[in-house]
Amino acid sequence: MPVNLAAPDPASLHAVPGVEIGIAMAGVRKAMRRDLTVLTLAEGSAVAGVFTKNRFCAAPVQLCRKHLAADHGIRAIVVNTGNANAGTGEDGLVRARSTCIALARHMNLAPEQVLPFSTGVIMETLPNDRIEAALPAALADRGAERWADAATAIMTTDTVPKGASKQVLIEGEVVTVTGIAKGAGMIRPNMATMLGFVATDAHIAPSLLQALVSEAADASFNRITVDGDTSTNDSFVLVATRQAAHTEITDAGSPEAATLREAIVAVSQQLAQAIVRDGEGATKFITVQVDGGANEAECRQVAYAIAHSPLVKTAFFASDPNLGRILAAVGYAGIDDLDQGLIDLWLDDVHVATKGGRHPDYQEADGARVMKRAEITVRVDLHRGPSDRKPCAVVWTCDFSYDYVKINADYRS
Template sequence: MAHLSPFAPVSVPAIPPLAGMTFATAAAGIKYQGRTDVLLALFAPGTTVAGVLTTTKCPSAPVEWCREHLAGGQARALLVNSGNANAFTGMKGRETVSASAAAVARTLGCTPAEVFLASTGVIGEPLDPAKFEAVLDDTAARLSDGPWVDAARAIMTTDTFPKVATRTVKIDGVPVTINGIAKGAGMIAPNMATMLSFIATDAPIAAPVLQALLAKAADASFNAITIDGDTSTSDTLLMFATGQAPVAPVTETGDRRLAAFRKALASLTLELAHSVAKDGEGLTKFVAVTVEGATSAKSAKKIAFSIANSPLVKTACAGEDANWGRVVMAVGKAGEPAERDRLSIWFGDVRVAVDGARDPDYSEEAASAAMKKPEIAIRVGLGLGRGKATVWTCDLTKEYVAINGDYRS
């Protein structure tokens, strides 16, 4: 069992029920006996769905299933398991997905195309659909509107704490709720969410609008975190809109009533993304990397990821070593416009380099103090333009190696 993240919350926030959604969890023995490893959710008729999925060329069978059925824009059910990713499992994996969706459809009274699936865990091991079928009837009989933390726990693998978040905003003066859960602790790099996350709202939002909202929110949150630079086969972010709030449906992305909702969704996805990065396998530090003065925001983000994904930068953070030379290295290798003699670097509020050389007022003591904090801010100024981006990561420790050295055992 991994050590509890130093950023684990002292208490889990209370998540309100969400009209039009019920769920239950089960222990199906997917990988371990007696461990909760299945989440089943039921949505009200008319629920719309949107998704952002991994860009890997080796996607899991559930990812392929979701990609195929997102086009329909309608959802009635969600089935998630932990312990087995059902990835790199060939025709058997696809058969498991089809059989599982059919079993859920029979149990809940909908069509298989309205059932969305996600799996997380070991890659390359066949997943037996009979394990789902054995618990579906009992799980369906226990469907309720909470507690949401149970749903978050059911999808954990090497996570050390459940990740939940909620927001309430108004549309036309009517309160609407947005709830979300996430999991992820390793194999985390963007394109897309590098984990599993499921968000639901009772607002009535058309599927194309929901898709636009979710994609934008993901780009600034789940697509701005990295733990180890490895993009999963199974990354799935799904959002469901049950339409149970008594307001007129939102059918256009430019609807002015969405202003507060859009901000709340961005805030919620960023909170969940930070929770993922703060539970990186074996971490001791949470690191924000900001690049400014780039030729474009896209260029700034690429350079920021070059820094955030560098094992040498990450191990320096673990060792509380103010090694700004490693940051210089990561900037230079990114393949983006950068000029050595314009470069400035900060650790926290301490400027350690300016105009392409060590700061004349450099203080090892001040820089080291910045690196000893639980949360480290690395900032780079390129002096080339107005492009700016921030990404979030964690340090790389011996514990990470230990966790991943025996992951399948």
């Protein structure tokens, strides 16, 4: 069961002017499964994305990078679930290109104006003939209010569809930010194993979009981990249809840009946290906060060491306050000159360790009380930064349960 996560109310996912979504059954892996999603974008839309840093990246990731670099104006996004089209060599590229060509023909576009995305089993041949046969049905199904249906259609091992939406005022005009994501396992930053699509009708200069999507990813999808594995298909795309009536945002430092950035980051963080809450077999949602490092990168390094640790994660599943495992993870995080005599550790409001050792007032019953909660915050202060500032990193993770092994053992069956 996901941790305090329910499917979004379809009415809460606001339509984004300039985006239409259609869904169809292509039979990619299973019959009678809505597994093909097409998003069409109004002319003049701007698109930017960030992708997996796994060098064994999937064919669609390779094509997306090329098509975005070609700068012909992206007009369509096609997503299939059930097959990752990764580890498929040149044949995978040919099949991904074929899908782009087919959709482009239906829409009278250039193939470079289509971005393909795939998710599912790695090293299996993409049935692009089935996908291409279902494209007309997906196009005929298009509507502006289909975000919730699309969130369901892109799922793999997810148990709950993931969507978020926010509206803000810019120059008195309502601007919408809506997004969906999928992911539950093979989750690690750079990025998480996921697909994420966020769209806005904000009238923003295309030149500002790449920095904005990178910033949003760093504040959200690059701060989550379920199991420490980096996927082959990770993609996060930001679309701006530029249809809102406010003056074009051309200055990244303007108040209007700040308002839009805050909304996009908020939606992205909600989606990223939903992935962790729906982590394969998860029973606990854990926030890891590290303060007091020499810089933010150092804090993040320690936070990930804690969040990735199988021993820490299994202790949380068992509600076992074996909290020395957290201190051990801090110690092996890779800070060579770390002074263990300065470290403080809290579990929610319980001060567990101080000056590198057990806090004199800490009682294991207090630790056990916190460990039974569904949502827990681990906070570490390294006391390495200047006293007037405390660089901080926050990472979201979950526990490891028996079900994680079962889900991944049975994934292909």
